Amino acid sequence: PGSAAPAVPAAPIRARKSQWGTGTLLLVEDEDMVRAVAERALTRAGYGVVTASQGEEGLERFAGMDKVDLVISDVVMPTMDGPTMVRAMRAKRPALPVLFMSGYAEEQLRQSIDIDHVAFLPKPFSVAQLAEAVSAALDDAAHRVSDDG
Template sequence: MAKILIAEDEDSLRRFVSRALKMDGHEVDEAVDGAHGLDQLREDTSYDLLLSDIRMPVMDGIELAHTAAEEFPELKILLMTGFAEQRERAETLASVIVDVVPKPFSLPDIRSAVAEALTA
């Protein structure tokens, strides 16, 4: 299974996704914002996937994705957002991310998106 970092500022959603992915056998770590996520990526370079919200305080998911893709070119990146304008901003990242998952999503939706991102 994969090692996944979730960067999401909404506690309940981050924990929900983390539990679901752990049930699928993945090793999952959590970050409360993009800056925290980037620190974790730099401390542990063995992540297979970064699953990040786009709209977060301190450092948003767009900036996190750009920086992570530059520093860790083998890392797969999957973004999440509930805002249409944020999804449009993510289109500029097409070369560095796998996809953008729209919120709200169901448990099967996020599991499927993660599975597809890991095999992409």
């Protein structure tokens, strides 16, 4: 009990395309503090960031955006949770890349969420972990698109 999970070997680092720091992100997080820190970090990394404080607002923002490269969402939020919001977005844009942030264990989440192609970022996370997760999710999405073709 209390032992750390075995270390997962890091995936080989692919040469990053120029997309690092480019793209428009929709950040949906009900904790003001977390949202503010994440928004600042991502803006500083060069992304365009649109924020919402819960799922319904997230859907409104999404509807008003011409382009969303990645949705970053908390899982558990009042009124409408992240997965419900994401399913509604995916109904309009099936290939939409999604990164879920949560304090719950990833395994537990994957079972309860049951949405394909989503990335997870465990909370609490550092600014560097956030930037890395966003970059990886965008990278993955780019590869998925090219692999589907």
